[in-house]
Structures are given as structure tokens and as C-alpha cells.
Amino acid sequence: MKISILKNELNEAIQHVSKAISSRTTIPILTGIKLEVTHQGVTLTASDTDISIQSFIPAENDSEVVVHIDQPGSVVLPAKFFVEIIKKLPSKEIMMEVKDGFQTFISSGSAEIQMVGLDPEEFPVLPDIEGNETITIQGDLLKNMIRQTAFSISTQETTPILTGILWHLENGEFKFTATDRHRLATRAANLDGTEEIRFSNIVIAGKTLNELSKIIPDQNMLVDIVVADNQVLFKLDRVLFYTRILDGIYPDTSRIIPSTYKTELIVDTKKLSEAIDRAYLLSREEKTNIVRLQTLEQGGIEISSSSTELGKVREELEVIDFKGEPLRISFNSKYMLDVLKVIDSEQLLIAFTGMMSPIILQPQDDSRSKYVILPYRTTN
Amino acid sequence: MKISILKNELNEAIQHVSKAISSRTTIPILTGIKLEVTHQGVTLTASDTDISIQSFIPAENDSEVVVHIDQPGSVVLPAKFFVEIIKKLPSKEIMMEVKDGFQTFISSGSAEIQMVGLDPEEFPVLPDIEGNETITIQGDLLKNMIRQTAFSISTQETTPILTGILWHLENGEFKFTATDRHRLATRAANLDGTEEIRFSNIVIAGKTLNELSKIIPDQNMLVDIVVADNQVLFKLDRVLFYTRILDGIYPDTSRIIPSTYKTELIVDTKKLSEAIDRAYLLSREEKTNIVRLQTLEQGGIEISSSSTELGKVREELEVIDFKGEPLRISFNSKYMLDVLKVIDSEQLLIAFTGMMSPIILQPQDDSRSKYVILPYRTTN
Structure with a gap:
């Protein structure tokens, strides 16, 4: 693998995927970010097994060369050091080359860095769930639905299912519910084109959805959501965000809400x-x-x-x-x-x-x- | 005591004195801010025994009425609650009245607050050290001298004297020294009109000087410094800042600095x-x-x-x-x-x-x- 790449673009992709890096992981390969170079561009991947994030940097953007590819290839680099050193490199262009034993040479301006890389074959392969049911939602609406419910989740690990937000889709109505047993938040919205799709008891960690919120750009763009048996995939412009569905049955909250008021x-x-x-x-x-x-x-x-x-x-x-x-x-x-x-x-x-x-x-x-x-x- | 006072002015004075409130004090009266109303204005005082700060709000400022005084008097109010509630009062004017047993009534717009006040007689009296030697320094210069030395103090309480900055004044040269035994920072400046004054082994806690820095306004104004036997008083525009001098002899650092270089x-x-x-x-x-x-x-x-x-x-x-x-x-x-x-x-x-x-x-x-x-x- 041998490339030269624009610092800003690399940095932005790193910021996205670094949200999936856990500092507490015991699996060495997961302390790294995987870089995969093809002639189309560079794909970065990070994972803490609960969340996996992938970000793609195309070789060209609006006919500007972002990545110059001398030789495709791949490597896994130590995330924490990689994230911080890239931000602080002196020049706007960065050269990267992977040599024997995944030794990686990075240079920018007068700075030369040699990094001990790891074998990309050891990095977990992300699940292929593209074939499953997909819904499409406005990014702003999704962010609001998360913001307006996530604060009510439980923070107690004794009832893991309540640390998540419950999703329910039926007759074109998409609904979020969160509760910690002392309070409850619900927010629903109509989603066009989902009238034929139904799912219930999809529960996703509130913390994960808050992380996702930070990645959804402020320009209101569409987000595709692929729902599989035990995973959900969010497809943004150049970012894929995978998360697992929480195990367990979410409690029935319908009877908590009174129907008549005094x-x-x-x-x-x-x-x-x-x-x-x-x-x-x-x-x-x-x-x-x-x-x-x-x-x-x-x-x-x-x-x-x-x-x-x-x-x-x-x-x-x-x-x-x-x-x-x-x-x-x-x-x-x-x-x-x-x-x-x-x-x-x-x-x-x-x-x-x-x-x-x-x-x-x-x-x-x-x-x-x-x-x-x-x-x-x-x-x- | 009965006054009405502009919220912004009260709030600013509170922000200054609140830097002297320790949340860990075991002396109940020191968890409070003392208010003293005379026909000239309102004086606020707070103290954690190491630092005492006094801020004065004049009744009139540029012929605008800041405090309307119905009745002079004084009270000590619980600092934490007082600091936060004043900030959040709805109207720009605040009415305050102290009644029997130091019960204090505060109102602003539709909000009415009743606070349990304490007897101001219990509040420690600040030392009178005005008669001692006084030097005058530009606020910006003092802030720079603190910033350029305080980072080198020791954070280890085992050598308390090294948690301070050493002051030395001789032949009109004012010098700050800080060291944690691994590094040393010194900064000196000439002070006009101090040629006849000499002091040495004046050591003031670095933390205290950092707090002082935050109070010195950005407009470059003069700060008077009164140096007594065991106390130093900084006189700013409307703020008096008292701090004690650290006990002990500061080590001789002159031989650490080499005089010739290779x-x-x-x-x-x-x-x-x-x-x-x-x-x-x-x-x-x-x-x-x-x-x-x-x-x-x-x-x-x-x-x-x-x-x-x-x-x-x-x-x-x-x-x-x-x-x-x-x-x-x-x-x-x-x-x-x-x-x-x-x-x-x-x-x-x-x-x-x-x-x-x-x-x-x-x-x-x-x-x-x-x-x-x-x-x-x-x-x-």
C-alpha cells in the first residue's frame, strides 16, 4: 500500500470512525483503525464489536484529487496515536507507505513517522446485511427523534434492555420509546414508503444512537436504515454505521400513559x-x-x-x-x-x-x- | 437591610468573591457570602481563610443608580444557592430585604425567594494591613508574570513551599521564581518607584495567583500590592484580594542555572x-x-x-x-x-x-x- 492523501479528508474520516474505538478493549486488533486502499479510494474501519463504523474517502471529489494511489493494499494502525498525529501533521498532504511486516511510513512536510502496523487479515469482517428491509428517513428528523427520547433511557446496567430506545414501525408510523421506570419519552413520525414494513421490539442502545447523531451531518440528508435479525446498519453519505440490537423483550409501556385527564x-x-x-x-x-x-x-x-x-x-x-x-x-x-x-x-x-x-x-x-x-x- | 439592586452589577460582584468560597470548609459561616449595605453601596465578602475577596458595588455609577438603599444593614447568605439563583432571576432589578432572625426576602419579576441568612457578626473580620509597604504594577504585566511562572510550581503537598511562587524585589527589579525540582521558571521586570523597597522570601500559592489572574480585568489597569508580615493584599478597581504568605524558606535556586553554555x-x-x-x-x-x-x-x-x-x-x-x-x-x-x-x-x-x-x-x-x-x- 502506497498513497498520498489530503490531510483534511483523512482527518474527517478518522473522526467518524474513531467513535467506534473503545479504550477498554482487550482485543489488540480492535485498538486499531483498518485502512483499505483500492483504486477507488480509501476505506477506514473501526469496531468495538458493539458498534462498527466504516468511512470511505473517494480518490476524487468534484474532480479534485483527494487520494493519489501508487499501490493498493491494507493495514491496521494503532488508533489513538494515529488519530492524534494525523491532526498535527505540518503539511496538507500526507504520504503513507506500508512495507514489510506492516511497518508503515508516514511523512508530511519535515515530519517522518514510522508506525508498527498490524495484519489487516486479523480485523473482524463486517456483516453483510444489505439484503434486508430498508427504510429511509431525513437525517434531521432522525436526530430529533433521538434527542427527544434518549435522555429518558435508564443508565443502570441491571436492566440492560432499558438502556436502549425501542423502535416500532407499523402502518407507516415510526415510533421511539425510552423509559427508566420513573419517566417515559415517546416520539413518532410518519415515514413515506414504509406502509408495507412492520417491525417491533427493535431496541438500540441510547448511547450508540447519541454517537450516531454526532456523525449525521447538519445538512439535512437522507439516511438509509437496514434492519436485520440482530443488527442495524445506518447508511449515510460516505459512512456506514453498524450496531447490534439489544437482547431481550422491551416492557409494555402502553398502560402507563393515562387516556383521560382530570x-x-x-x-x-x-x-x-x-x-x-x-x-x-x-x-x-x-x-x-x-x-x-x-x-x-x-x-x-x-x-x-x-x-x-x-x-x-x-x-x-x-x-x-x-x-x-x-x-x-x-x-x-x-x-x-x-x-x-x-x-x-x-x-x-x-x-x-x-x-x-x-x-x-x-x-x-x-x-x-x-x-x-x-x-x-x-x-x- | 432593604435595597433594590441591578442584577448585572450584583452578579459581577458575586462572580469575583465566589472564587474565595471553598466547598470543603467545615466552618458554616464560611459557606456564605457576607453583604454589607451602607449609603455608599454594597460590599460583598467571601473567605476560605487562605484567600479573602471583597467586592464593592457603588450606589451610583456614571450617574446611573445601581443600588437604591432603603435601609443599611448586613447579612450572610448561603453562597452556592445565592450565586446560582441570582444569575437566573427573571428581571434586571432585584429587591432584597432582611427581616427578623436574618430571614432574607429576595424578589425579582414573579419570582419570590426566602433565604435563611446567618449573623454577619460571626463572619471573620479582614485584617487591616493598609499601612504596610505598597508597590504598584500594571495588571497585564502581573498576569503575564503569573502565567509565565505558575506552571512550574510543584503540585505535591509534601513540600508546601514549592507550591508557591517566590517573589523577590530589590533595586527596582521584581522577580518571580517557581520550581518543582525538575524544572524552574523565572521572570523579572522593572517596577518604577520601588527602588527604595526590598523584600525577599515572599511566597504565594500558585493556585491563588492563578485565581487572582482571572479577576484582573483585561483593560490594562494598575494593581496596588500591599505586603505585610504574613499577608498580601491586591487592590484592584473595586476588588480587594487578600492572601496569606506561605510559611517556610524557599530553597536557593541560583546555583541551578548555569552561567556558561557549551x-x-x-x-x-x-x-x-x-x-x-x-x-x-x-x-x-x-x-x-x-x-x-x-x-x-x-x-x-x-x-x-x-x-x-x-x-x-x-x-x-x-x-x-x-x-x-x-x-x-x-x-x-x-x-x-x-x-x-x-x-x-x-x-x-x-x-x-x-x-x-x-x-x-x-x-x-x-x-x-x-x-x-x-x-x-x-x-x-
Whole structure:
């Protein structure tokens, strides 16, 4: 293998695949990035067995030569050192040559680097799952669906299935669900052309989907998703992102969400968020995060929190609309703020069926998102 | 005490004094910020006994009313909660009133906060050291002198005196010295009007001086420094910053710096820095940080590093001037990079007296700074 390649392009591809490198792996070959050179370009691959990422650098881009290929070939290079040294090379062009025993010579400007490479034959082969069912989604929509649900996953490894986001596709509706048993986030969207496809109990680690989000470019482009038996493949422009499906059955969450409400409020998202944030500051010092919401006789609501050591925070807030019974309820303000942060709508519905029943939050301009928070059972 | 005050001004003063609040203090009153209201304005004070900071908010600023004083008085408020809630209050004006038992009522827009205050009589009184010797220095110069020496202090609490920066003033020359026994940084400057003042063995914690640096405004203003027996007071525009002088005798470092050199090189600071940074990346993986510098027969120098596991980095660098004997020396590249980061001069002198003797670095445009790094004793 012998090439010269533009630093920026190589660097960008490295940044993409390096998200799949685990620093804790015990398998030496997986501490490396695999480079494969053909006459079409360079393919980089990294894997931690749960996630595998592949990024392709074409030899030419808009008729500019990106990679000059003297000799195809392949090698596996130590990821951590490779990632950092490439970023810091002095010239915009980099020469790479693999010699006997995978010794790799890299030069750029006055810098000369010799790297101990590994045999690419030892690197795991990625699964071929192209033949499976494929759906297509806008990159922005996928990123939003992840952002608006991933915060509700469980971080406890004792229930691994809850560290994932549940995917359900039926009658053209694609739905994400995440819960840690104290709160629940759901977000659905219609996907054109998927009316004939159905899948359920596809659960993908929330952490993995957050990593994927970082790779999806900001320009709104299409992402193809291939769903196989135990793997999902995301196909972006020049990046392939493989991840495994979590084992186990996701719990049925449909009965958690109440279907009728006793109290319904429409409020300004930003104003509610800021008032709860102030009460949260006090509740955090008490290490309980308990904040109280109560409807007022003269209209409006009161947000409050108190601490025997520090004092009290209290605030009245107008409501845009009020339906139903008066109410007083306590909840984890951190959970509430997490929801308010991902609601992009200016107004939201907050609904209750009683002081011991789940609190529902829903953006006013999007009935396909629904958030549930369990209240605290307090004595006053 | 009863006032209304502009949020921005209160917030700025809080940010200054909050640097003196320790989260680990066992003295309850020191977890608070003291507010003292007179008809002239509001004084905030915080202290962790090592550092005390006082910030004054005048009632009027450029004929704008900043504080409206209904009733003077004072109170101590819980720092952490106070700092954060003030930042997040909804209106630009804040009302504060202290009632019975130091209960403090704060309101801003729709938000009402009740805080459990403490008795200001319990708060330690700051020492009166105004009568002592005072020197005056430009804020920018003081910040630079701190930045260019503080990185060389020891972080080991076993030799507390070396966690400080040594100050020496004699014949109008003000000099900072810091060392952790492996490296040494010195920076001196002339201070007008100090010809008659002499002090030595004034040692101030490097950490404290770094905190002070953050408070000194970017507009170049004068800082008065009052030096008493065991305390130093920095007087900025509206901030008083007190710190104690470290106990003990600072070691004599004068003999560490060689007076004659066998090899002298003038090099480009940026190019040397980048080349060492690349070699450092490899040496860091070996956990030794060892990088080698050697003069080349054909002129110039070579920077290199090698690792049995990963490979080699090698780079030739031109020198602007070369005097003396050929040389080959190994050093801790992290220490060298720390020095190169604070040298603002485009070119620097790097001088040697042998492969076992200290390496000297000195900015070309500033003979008042000198940096020493001890070499590694390696076999090759």
C-alpha cells in the first residue's frame, strides 16, 4: 500500500470512525483503525464489536484529487496515536507507505513517522446485511427523534434492555420509546414508503444512537436504515454505521400513559422552564429535586420548592388555558427540566389525572410526542 | 437591610468573591457570602481563610443608580444557592430585604425567594494591613508574570513551599521564581518607584495567583500590592484580594542555572513547539514523555522519539543560529511544551552545558525570563 492523501479528508474520516474505538478493549486488533486502499479510494474501519463504523474517502471529489494511489493494499494502525498525529501533521498532504511486516511510513512536510502496523487479515469482517428491509428517513428528523427520547433511557446496567430506545414501525408510523421506570419519552413520525414494513421490539442502545447523531451531518440528508435479525446498519453519505440490537423483550409501556385527564393546562414552555429551573436550584441543595406545582384559585399556577436549611422559592405563572379540577402535585424537577429542554414548541400541554398519577407533557404543535413523569408521593 | 439592586452589577460582584468560597470548609459561616449595605453601596465578602475577596458595588455609577438603599444593614447568605439563583432571576432589578432572625426576602419579576441568612457578626473580620509597604504594577504585566511562572510550581503537598511562587524585589527589579525540582521558571521586570523597597522570601500559592489572574480585568489597569508580615493584599478597581504568605524558606535556586553554555541554538519558537508536540504524542503513549534533541552534522537539529510498541517520530528542524559543540540530549517533552506555550517571543535561545546538565530556554526578545529543565539520563 502506497498513497498520498489530503490531510483534511483523512482527518474527517478518522473522526467518524474513531467513535467506534473503545479504550477498554482487550482485543489488540480492535485498538486499531483498518485502512483499505483500492483504486477507488480509501476505506477506514473501526469496531468495538458493539458498534462498527466504516468511512470511505473517494480518490476524487468534484474532480479534485483527494487520494493519489501508487499501490493498493491494507493495514491496521494503532488508533489513538494515529488519530492524534494525523491532526498535527505540518503539511496538507500526507504520504503513507506500508512495507514489510506492516511497518508503515508516514511523512508530511519535515515530519517522518514510522508506525508498527498490524495484519489487516486479523480485523473482524463486517456483516453483510444489505439484503434486508430498508427504510429511509431525513437525517434531521432522525436526530430529533433521538434527542427527544434518549435522555429518558435508564443508565443502570441491571436492566440492560432499558438502556436502549425501542423502535416500532407499523402502518407507516415510526415510533421511539425510552423509559427508566420513573419517566417515559415517546416520539413518532410518519415515514413515506414504509406502509408495507412492520417491525417491533427493535431496541438500540441510547448511547450508540447519541454517537450516531454526532456523525449525521447538519445538512439535512437522507439516511438509509437496514434492519436485520440482530443488527442495524445506518447508511449515510460516505459512512456506514453498524450496531447490534439489544437482547431481550422491551416492557409494555402502553398502560402507563393515562387516556383521560382530570386537569389540563396550556402553558408557555420557556416561562415554565425558567420557573422550574429556579425552584430546582433550591431542591438540588436538598438532594431531593422535589418541586411542587399547584393551581391557584384566582387562576394561574404556583411553582414552589422549600428547604429547611436554605429557605423557599415561590413563583406564580399565568396559564394560557385551564380545564378541569384544581390540583397540587410534587415531582422530580430534574426530570421535568429534561423534558422541557427537548420541547421545541412555544406552548405545551401539561395534564394530570390526580396527585398520585403520571404527569403528561405534550408539545402543543406536535401530538406525536408525549412525555410522562411519575409524581412524588409527598405528605403535604 | 432593604435595597433594590441591578442584577448585572450584583452578579459581577458575586462572580469575583465566589472564587474565595471553598466547598470543603467545615466552618458554616464560611459557606456564605457576607453583604454589607451602607449609603455608599454594597460590599460583598467571601473567605476560605487562605484567600479573602471583597467586592464593592457603588450606589451610583456614571450617574446611573445601581443600588437604591432603603435601609443599611448586613447579612450572610448561603453562597452556592445565592450565586446560582441570582444569575437566573427573571428581571434586571432585584429587591432584597432582611427581616427578623436574618430571614432574607429576595424578589425579582414573579419570582419570590426566602433565604435563611446567618449573623454577619460571626463572619471573620479582614485584617487591616493598609499601612504596610505598597508597590504598584500594571495588571497585564502581573498576569503575564503569573502565567509565565505558575506552571512550574510543584503540585505535591509534601513540600508546601514549592507550591508557591517566590517573589523577590530589590533595586527596582521584581522577580518571580517557581520550581518543582525538575524544572524552574523565572521572570523579572522593572517596577518604577520601588527602588527604595526590598523584600525577599515572599511566597504565594500558585493556585491563588492563578485565581487572582482571572479577576484582573483585561483593560490594562494598575494593581496596588500591599505586603505585610504574613499577608498580601491586591487592590484592584473595586476588588480587594487578600492572601496569606506561605510559611517556610524557599530553597536557593541560583546555583541551578548555569552561567556558561557549551552549545547555543536560536530556533523558531512555533516550529520547535510543533515538532516537539508530535514527538510528545508518541512519547506519551510510552508514559515516559522522553523526546530527544540532537544537532546534525549538516546543520540543523533533529527532534525524535521512539516506542518499541508503536514506532518512531523523527523530524529535522532548521536553526537560525548555532554556536558551540554538537550535542544529543533527552528531556521530558511535557515540561518543554509547558515552557514553549508561555514564550511569546517568535524566536528563542536554547542552551546546553552537556547532556547531563540543565537545559536553558530564553525568549529572544526578553532576557528577563529564563526557564530551566533537567535532562533525562538515558543510555543512548
